[in-house]
Amino acid sequence: MQVILRPAAAADIEDAISWYDRQRPALGTEFLEAVNAALAAIADNPRLAPVVQRNTRRMLLRRFPYGIYYRVYTDMIVVVACMHGRRDPKRWRSRR
Numbered sequence: 001m002q003v004i005l006r007p008a009a010a011a012d013i014e015d016a017i018s019w020y021d022r023q024r025p026a027l028g029t030e031f032l033e034a035v036n037a038a039l040a041a042i043a044d045n046p047r048l049a050p051v052v053q054r055n056t057r058r059m060l061l062r063r064f065p066y067g068i069y070y071r072v073y074t075d076m077i078v079v080v081a082c083m084h085g086r087r088d089p090k091r092w093r094s095r096r
Contacts, residue, residue: 002076003043009069012082016066034061035082038068042079046072056080 005013013035021028038059041048049059049070058067069081 001043001046003039003079004076005079009079009081016082031064034064042070042077046077
């Protein structure tokens with residue numbers, strides 16, 4: 001199934017990559033690999049992750065304290081956020 005990243009979700013990922021690269025060289029690349037692995041798992045089995053609110057699901061990343069928030073539609077999966085586990089969940093709930 002096609003996975004579409006909303007611009008805000010793509011910005012979340014880019015911000016996290018930049019932050020991790022500042023912590024240790026190449027750590028941002030490792031974060032991106034974890035994101036890509038999670039997105040591939042979501043594409044293969046969209047209902048794998050639990051529903052956290054209405055029709056929004058959250059897939060947790062391995063090794064990193066982030067979750068990918070997404071919605072499953074008939075013909076596509078829309079990623080609305082990629083957020084650190086300690087961020088306020090209201091931040092992604094307002095996204096469409």
